[in-house]
Every structure is written in structure tokens, then in C-alpha cells.
Amino acid sequence: MFYRPGIDNHGLPHNPFKAIVAPRPIGWISSLDVHGRSNLAPYSFFNGVGDDPPMVMYSTTGPKIGVDEGKDSISNIRATREFCVSVVSSALRDAMNISSGSYAAGEDEFEMADLPKGTARVVAPPFVAHAPASLECKLHRIVNLPGDAVVVFGQVVGIHIREEHLKDGLLDVTGYQPLARLGYRDYTAVTETFSLNRPGQT
Numbered sequence: 001m002f003y004r005p006g007i008d009n010h011g012l013p014h015n016p017f018k019a020i021v022a023p024r025p026i027g028w029i030s031s032l033d034v035h036g037r038s039n040l041a042p043y044s045f046f047n048g049v050g051d052d053p054p055m056v057m058y059s060t061t062g063p064k065i066g067v068d069e070g071k072d073s074i075s076n077i078r079a080t081r082e083f084c085v086s087v088v089s090s091a092l093r094d095a096m097n098i099s100s101g102s103y104a105a106g107e108d109e110f111e112m113a114d115l116p117k118g119t120a121r122v123v124a125p126p127f128v129a130h131a132p133a134s135l136e137c138k139l140h141r142i143v144n145l146p147g148d149a150v151v152v153f154g155q156v157v158g159i160h161i162r163e164e165h166l167k168d169g170l171l172d173v174t175g176y177q178p179l180a181r182l183g184y185r186d187y188t189a190v191t192e193t194f195s196l197n198r199p200g201q202t
């Protein structure tokens with residue numbers, strides 16, 4: 001099949017785009033509002049986009065489900081220019097899901113999901129203390145895309161890795177099994193890995 005988004009009707013029961021761009025890592029974005037109140041929400045339009053210096057991006061689309069308000073993460077980051085990103089392990093899946101609810105601005109999803117806060121060293125927002133790894137970020141730039149997507153680029157200025165998730169100096173990914181988003185309501189977790197040598201590498 002072929003269709004042109006915005007022009008043709010795909011004729012499928014659900015929009016297939018997010019199922020095609022999958023799996024997507026989940027950035028668990030924490031921020032503070034101007035009053036110092038914490039916010040936490042998952043974003044799967046998320047990725048690393050540079051490594052020297054390390055850079056990340058996430059994209060916010062549309063309002064919160066069921067309410068007219070815009071999303072708190074973008075308002076907070078516009079106002080305070082800092083955020084953290086935590087990795088969602090398989091063990092944290094329910095807490096991550098709770099934190100995605102459409103709560104009023106100022107409500108603290110760390111408390112709702114019963115998640116202890118880790119204290120950042122370079123930026124002010126807390127991160128998910130039990131996450132296998134968390135990134136402290138300073139806002140680099142906000143870019144408005146066609147339609148309603150707004151992309152936030154951040155420079156990573158601090159990196160936390162929980163010692164128990166390091167094995168022989170490497171991140172033990174299959175130990176903590178990071179969650180990733182597929183299409184529809186589906187997720188996957190990394191439970192196995194394999195390695196390949198690039199051409200010319202031994």
C-alpha cells in the first residue's frame with residue numbers, strides 16, 4: 001500500500017506511522033515549574049542526537065488527553081531551561097504509565113507514582129532515583145515543526161548511572177531491560193542483544 005499523509009486516507013483502523021518508526025526509546029522527562037514544583041512525564045518522540053557534546057531531543061505534540069491545557073513539560077522547560085531524562089527499566093513500567101496521566105499543572109507525578117527523587121548535581125530538576133541511568137540537561141533550542149509538534153533539544157551536562165547496572169564497565173542493558181514504545185498501545189523491552197563488527201573492524 002501507499003498513501004500520502006494529510007492527503008490520502010490510509011484506510012487502516014489506526015494511523016500506522018508510530019508503528020513504523022519503532023521501537024522508540026522512552027525519555028522520562030522531569031522538570032520544575034517557576035514555583036519549584038516537580039513534573040514527570042514519558043515522551044517516546046525522544047532520542048540522542050549528538051555525542052560530543054551529548055545532545056538529546058524530545059518532541060511534544062498536542063494537548064493533554066481530555067483537557068485543553070498544553071503539556072507541563074514544555075511550559076516548564078521554556079520557563080526554567082533545564083530538565084532531566086531518566087531511562088525507563090522494565091521494573092518501572094507501571095510507574096511510567098501512571099506518570100503519563102493528564103494531571104493538572106503543579107501536580108507532582110513523582111509522588112503519584114511513588115517514585116523517589118534523585119538530586120541532580122548541575123541542574124535543578126530531580127530525576128527518577130531508581131532509573132538505571134539519568135541525564136541532566138540544559139535547554140539548547142526549541143524548534144516548532146509544521147503542525148503542532150514542538151521539539152526540545154537539550155545538552156547533556158551530567159550523567160548518572162546506577163552502579164548495579166554496570167557489568168565489567170558496560171551498561172547491563174538486558175539486566176534492566178529498557179522499555180521502548182511501538183505503535184498503538186504496544187511496548188517492547190530489550191531482553192537480548194547481539195554485536196556486529198563494522199566493515200574493516202576486527
Ligand SMILES: Cc1cc2nc3c(=O)[nH]c(=O)nc-3n(C[C@H](O)[C@H](O)[C@H](O)COP(=O)(O)O)c2cc1C
Binds near residue numbers: 045062102
Ligand atoms: C510511553 C508514552 C510515550 C509518550 N510519548 C509522547 C511524546 O513523544 N510526545 C507527546 O507529546 N506526548 C507523549 N506521551 C503523552 C504524555 O506523556 C502525556 O501527554 C503527559 O500527560 C504529558 O505530561 P506533562 O503535561 O506533565 O508534560 C506519551 C505517553 C506515553 C505513555
